[in-house]
Amino acid sequence: MIADNMLGLVKNSSVIRAMFEEGNRLAKIHGAENVYDFSLGNPNVPAPAEVGTAIQEILDEEKSTYVHGYMSNAGYEDVRKTIAQSINQKFDTTFDATNIVMTVGAAGGLNVILKTLLNPGDEVITFAPFFGEYRGYTANYQGILVVVAPNTVDFQPNLTEFALKITKKTKAVIVNNPNNPTGVVYSKETVKKMAAILEEKQKEFGTDIYIVSDEPYRELVYDGVDVPYLTKYYKNTIVGYSYSKSLSLPGERIGYLVIPDEAADSEDIKAGASVATRILGFVNAPSLMQRVVAKCVDAKCDVEAYNRNRELLYNGLIDLGFECVKPQGAFYLFVKSPTEDEKVFCDIAKKYNVLIVPGSAFGCTGYVRIVYCVSYDTIKNSLPKFAEIAKELGVTK
Numbered sequence: 001m002i003a004d005n006m007l008g009l010v011k012n013s014s015v016i017r018a019m020f021e022e023g024n025r026l027a028k029i030h031g032a033e034n035v036y037d038f039s040l041g042n043p044n045v046p047a048p049a050e051v052g053t054a055i056q057e058i059l060d061e062e063k064s065t066y067v068h069g070y071m072s073n074a075g076y077e078d079v080r081k082t083i084a085q086s087i088n089q090k091f092d093t094t095f096d097a098t099n100i101v102m103t104v105g106a107a108g109g110l111n112v113i114l115k116t117l118l119n120p121g122d123e124v125i126t127f128a129p130f131f132g133e134y135r136g137y138t139a140n141y142q143g144i145l146v147v148v149a150p151n152t153v154d155f156q157p158n159l160t161e162f163a164l165k166i167t168k169k170t171k172a173v174i175v176n177n178p179n180n181p182t183g184v185v186y187s188k189e190t191v192k193k194m195a196a197i198l199e200e201k202q203k204e205f206g207t208d209i210y211i212v213s214d215e216p217y218r219e220l221v222y223d224g225v226d227v228p229y230l231t232k233y234y235k236n237t238i239v240g241y242s243y244s245k246s247l248s249l250p251g252e253r254i255g256y257l258v259i260p261d262e263a264a265d266s267e268d269i270k271a272g273a274s275v276a277t278r279i280l281g282f283v284n285a286p287s288l289m290q291r292v293v294a295k296c297v298d299a300k301c302d303v304e305a306y307n308r309n310r311e312l313l314y315n316g317l318i319d320l321g322f323e324c325v326k327p328q329g330a331f332y333l334f335v336k337s338p339t340e341d342e343k344v345f346c347d348i349a350k351k352y353n354v355l356i357v358p359g360s361a362f363g364c365t366g367y368v369r370i371v372y373c374v375s376y377d378t379i380k381n382s383l384p385k386f387a388e389i390a391k392e393l394g395v396t397k
C-alpha cells in the first residue's frame, strides 16, 4: 500500500499532464493533424543550433576528461562562473560562481530552495493564477501555500490583499515573471511596490521573507517589454532560472538558482542549497548539460515564431468575441470562459478535439489556458474549430 498522502496526490494529479495524455490518445484515433492540443507548455521551436554544436564540441574536446562525472553538488565551478558573468553583463549585477547553484530545471531549483528555507508550517505566498505545481512543491516540505486572489482586470498581482496575507509565518513569496498562465509581465512599478511592502513587513515582524523569483520565461517576451531583475529591487531575492523554455530543452532538466550575497543568511542558504541538491536525490544538475549551457549563454531560440503564434491566436480569438488580456511574455493565453464553469468550456472544446486547460488548475476559475508553443498551422487550422465552439457557446463579437 502506498502512502496515504501519495494516494491523494495521485488522485489529484496534474490536470495538464492528464490532458497531454488525452491528446496522445485522441491523436491515435483521429490522426495528430486533427487534434489541437493546447495543453502542455512543451516548446515547439527547436533548440538553437548552438546547442547541437556545443554537445558535439564537448564530446570531442573532453573525450579524455570526466565530462560525465560527478562534481560538487552546486555544479561545475567554471560553468557557474560563466553564468554569473553573463547575468552581470545583462543586468548590471556583481555575482560570481559562489552565487550560482546549478539545478535540475526550475522545478528542481524550486524544490531545492523550498527545502532549504522552510520549516513545517511556514507559509509561502503566491499570486493567482499560478503554476499549479507550487502546491506540491510547498507541501513537499510541509509548507502552507497561501494564495492571493487574482486581479482579473490586468492580472498584475493584487498587492493590497498581498499585504494583508503576510504574517509572522511567511517565509517566502513565489513570483513568476513572465507569468504562466497569463503571459503578463509584472512591471517595475509592481515590483517596487511589492518590495516596499515586504521591507515593511520584515520590520514589523522581525523576520526575513524571501522572494523566490521563478523565471523560466524571462527571455520569451514581446514588443520589447522589460522584465525587471528582482535582486536589484529586493535584497532577499533568490532567482530560479531554467533553460527549458529559453533554449527549448525541457527534457534535459537544466537551470540554476542565484543566491545573492546581500540576501539574509546567504552563506547558509548557499550551503543548504548544495546539501538539498544532494539529499533530494538530484546529487547534481546533469553534467553534460551544464557544459552545454555554459557554451550557449548568449544563444536564443526563435522568439519571433512564438510572437507570430501569439498574434494569430490572440487576434483570431478576439475576432470571434472571446475576451483575453494580451500577453507580453511566455507562450500562453488566459482566456475568459464564456460559461461560468470553465470546465464546461473545456468539455465543449474537447468535442472538437481542441484541448485547453481549466483555470482552476492555476487557482483561477472562470478562465482557461491555451498554449501557443505549437505549430503555426495547428493554430491556423484550429480557428474554424474555435469558431464552432464560439457558436455553440453563444459567443458573438
Ligand code: PLP
Pocket (backbone or CB within 6 Å): 041, 104, 105, 106, 107, 108, 131, 176, 180, 214, 216, 242, 243, 244, 250, 255
Ligand atoms: N515554473 C513555471 C512557471 C513553469 O511554467 C514551469 C514549466 O512549465 C516550471 C516552473 C518548471 O520548469 P522546468 O522544466 O524548468 O522544471
